[in-house]
Amino acid sequence: MSSGEDRLRRxxxxxxxxxxxLAVEDLLDELLERVRSLLHADTAxxxxxxxxxxxxxxxxxxxxxxxxxxGVRIPLGQGFAGRIAAERRxxxxxxVDHANVLNPxxxxxxxxxxxxxxLIAEGTVLGVLHVGTLTTRTFVDxxxxxxxxxxxxxxxxxxxxxxxxxxxxxxxxxxxxxxxxLPAVPGLELAARYIPGDAGGLGGDWYDVFTLPSGxxxxxxxxxxxxxxxxxxxxxxxxxxLRAFALEEDDPAEVxxxxxxxxxxxxxxxxxxxxxxxxxxxxxxxxxxTAGHLPPVVASPSDHAALLEVPVDLPVGVSVGPPRRTTVVxxxxxxxxxxxxxxxxxxxxxxxxxxxxxxxxxVTVDEVETVCSTVLGRLVGSEHVTDDVAMLxxxxxxxxxxxxxxxxxxxxxxxLAEVRSALRRWLVAAEAPADATADLLVACxxxxxxxxxHAYGPGGGTVAVRAVLEGGEVTATVRDxxxxxxxxxxxxxxxxxxxxxCCDDVDVTTGVAGTTVTLRRRLVREAG
Amino acid sequence: MTKATVLVSPDHSRVRIDLGGEIDLENAASVEEQxxxxxxxxxxxxxxxxxxLDYIDxxxxxxxxxxxxxxxxxxxxxxxxxxxxxxARRVLELSGFEAIVALDPxxxxxx
Numbered sequence: 001m002s003s004g005e006d007r008l009r010r011x012x013x014x015x016x017x018x019x020x021x022l023a024v025e026d027l028l029d030e031l032l033e034r035v036r037s038l039l040h041a042d043t044a045x046x047x048x049x050x051x052x053x054x055x056x057x058x059x060x061x062x063x064x065x066x067x068x069x070x071g072v073r074i075p076l077g078q079g080f081a082g083r084i085a086a087e088r089r090x091x092x093x094x095x096v097d098h099a100n101v102l103n104p105x106x107x108x109x110x111x112x113x114x115x116x117x118x119l120i121a122e123g124t125v126l127g128v129l130h131v132g133t134l135t136t137r138t139f140v141d142x143x144x145x146x147x148x149x150x151x152x153x154x155x156x157x158x159x160x161x162x163x164x165x166x167x168x169x170x171x172x173x174x175x176x177x178x179x180x181x182l183p184a185v186p187g188l189e190l191a192a193r194y195i196p197g198d199a200g201g202l203g204g205d206w207y208d209v210f211t212l213p214s215g216x217x218x219x220x221x222x223x224x225x226x227x228x229x230x231x232x233x234x235x236x237x238x239x240x241x242l243r244a245f246a247l248e249e250d251d252p253a254e255v256x257x258x259x260x261x262x263x264x265x266x267x268x269x270x271x272x273x274x275x276x277x278x279x280x281x282x283x284x285x286x287x288x289x290t291a292g293h294l295p296p297v298v299a300s301p302s303d304h305a306a307l308l309e310v311p312v313d314l315p316v317g318v319s320v321g322p323p324r325r326t327t328v329v330x331x332x333x334x335x336x337x338x339x340x341x342x343x344x345x346x347x348x349x350x351x352x353x354x355x356x357x358x359x360x361x362x363v364t365v366d367e368v369e370t371v372c373s374t375v376l377g378r379l380v381g382s383e384h385v386t387d388d389v390a391m392l393x394x395x396x397x398x399x400x401x402x403x404x405x406x407x408x409x410x411x412x413x414x415x416l417a418e419v420r421s422a423l424r425r426w427l428v429a430a431e432a433p434a435d436a437t438a439d440l441l442v443a444c445x446x447x448x449x450x451x452x453x454h455a456y457g458p459g460g461g462t463v464a465v466r467a468v469l470e471g472g473e474v475t476a477t478v479r480d481x482x483x484x485x486x487x488x489x490x491x492x493x494x495x496x497x498x499x500x501x502c503c504d505d506v507d508v509t510t511g512v513a514g515t516t517v518t519l520r521r522r523l524v525r526e527a528g
Numbered sequence: 529m530t531k532a533t534v535l536v537s538p539d540h541s542r543v544r545i546d547l548g549g550e551i552d553l554e555n556a557a558s559v560e561e562q563x564x565x566x567x568x569x570x571x572x573x574x575x576x577x578x579x580x581l582d583y584i585d586x587x588x589x590x591x592x593x594x595x596x597x598x599x600x601x602x603x604x605x606x607x608x609x610x611x612x613x614x615x616a617r618r619v620l621e622l623s624g625f626e627a628i629v630a631l632d633p634x635x636x637x638x639x
Contacts, residue, residue: 498619
């Protein structure tokens with residue numbers, strides 16, 4: 001066979017399109033095997049740059065499989081492989097010595113000669129492909145060319161694979177982070193949408209809804225600047241951080257301030273706009289703070305939808321700015337809050353104001369699912385939207401004047417204060433006078449203390465408090481699902497007496513599923 | 529988390545203690561310790577001001593009953609200030625605390 005034919009045969013072996021059906025890992029292995037046998041080498045290995053682009057990580061190997069198993073990492077610019085990646089050119093070592101090879105496995109295996117080429121796709125170095133021999137060998141230009149050919153194939157394949165992987169991972173992440181079903185909140189109707197953009201799909205938009213131990217409800221809309229997997233990952237962290245701060249802090253401005261501190265410390269170069277609003281348990285009022293986010297739309301049965309005029313503070317991750325502000329907004333029965341990200345209203349060659357006008361025209365105080373569909377129909381329609389879109393609608397249900405309070409907390413002493421603060425706010429909404437407020441706080445407090453002290457063994461459980469206002473009378477139920485044991489100590493006896501004194505009626509029902517204490521107290525007691 | 533403040537202002541043989549915040553199962557033991565530490569047995573009188581107290585339950589009441597009983601044995605005079613209409617006063621009235629100690633509606637200036 002002529003050397004020309006041989007060369008052609010060899011090239012065909014590494015560019016063989018029949019290999020394309022193989023999974024990436026198998027293809028890599030098969031190519032390495034062919035490269036090794038074509039070049040009569042003893043070892044062949046692929047190292048890929050890690051996401052930080054500071055180290056090469058052994059990804060596939062033949063003859064030196066340990067390299068992958070041990071996850072060998074070579075700093076960029078150092079040693080044999082590090083130099084190839086940094087200088088973007090082939091490197092040949094005829095006599096391996098400790099000075100020019102960092103990889104301990106190459107030394108242990110007694111590899112004598114090495115040839116390596118960079119993996120470059122679309123101008124970016126992705127890693128290094130190298131072969132080695134156990135006897136001294138002089139690699140010629142033709143060897144380097146053939147190895148580069150294989151390297152180019154591996155590079156383009158790796159690039160495609162990484163891009164697909166990024167996209168699939170971002171999509172999976174986005175799916176897992178968006179609440180699949182929104183929490184059921186008495187008195188509030190919720191709906192949300194997330195629509196990936198056309199160009200490369202996902203971004204860093206998110207929405208979130210969560211109930212807080214105090215019976216309040218937090219709603220969030222946010223947008224991490226950037227696209228793709230990186231933005232989606234940062235979004236996930238911001239979402240978790242915000243939830244954590246929301247548990248600690250009541251004031252939305254303070255929650256965003258803490259989130260800002262978190263981003264500035266842990267998320268280098270990240271900027272995000274976030275709006276965080278907290279509904280009172282009565283749903284008649286909400287407090288919100290916005291970090292550079294577009295203004296929400298509010299609508300009520302008596303007023304046409306309009307942008308809410310709120311002071312806007314700096315996005316998170318920018319710099320230390322003036323103190324953040326919280327705005328309190330009243331929401332009448334049937335009133336609605338509409339949150340969205342810029343992808344909904346921003347279009348090329350159209351001013352933002354036009355988009356916002358379209359939005360306020362589209363938002364009505366209908367059922368929330370209808371509102372979502374209408375808005376998307378009018379603002380997105382059949383257009384191609386490059387940016388992703390997130391939106392969240394919360395409507396206070398019409399009709400009920402005071403929404404029942406529902407609080408479920410772990411049956412531990414520290415929950416007692418949470419129950420009181422939720423109940424206090426609810427009693428304000430119920431316009432309870434001072435004496436009724438004091439009585440209900442004490443009676444519910446005693447019932448909850450009983451649950452904390454007596455309902456559960458060491459395994460613990462929950463205490464559920466519900467309060468309903470009907471015909472001028474509050475009915476509060478305190479429920480556990482444990483095995484009630486009789487009260488111990490004189491303090492408890494006094495507690496039960498106190499509870500009865502504070503209420504018009506007390507009923508205790510104990511069953512296999514737990515104990516329910518029902519307390520009734522009229523808001524205004526008739527004289528005498 | 530339940531937070532209470534115990535502010536102690538000694539004045540020769542008297543001491544004024546301002547109880548603020550909330551007292552329940554969670555912090556009752558800590559409040560009880562702070563009260564005990566604030567009252568050495570050489571005193572002649574203790575003023576316990578509950579004006580700043582937003583919540584007290586039966587566990588907190590037990591502390592006050594125990595304190596009243598103990599001070600009686602020690603022959604230390606106890607004055608309790610609880611504003612009319614406050615939750616603390618309501619709870620103390622309902623529990624019969626007045627039978628042991630009269631409740632002052634307003635704080636009298638420490639002498």
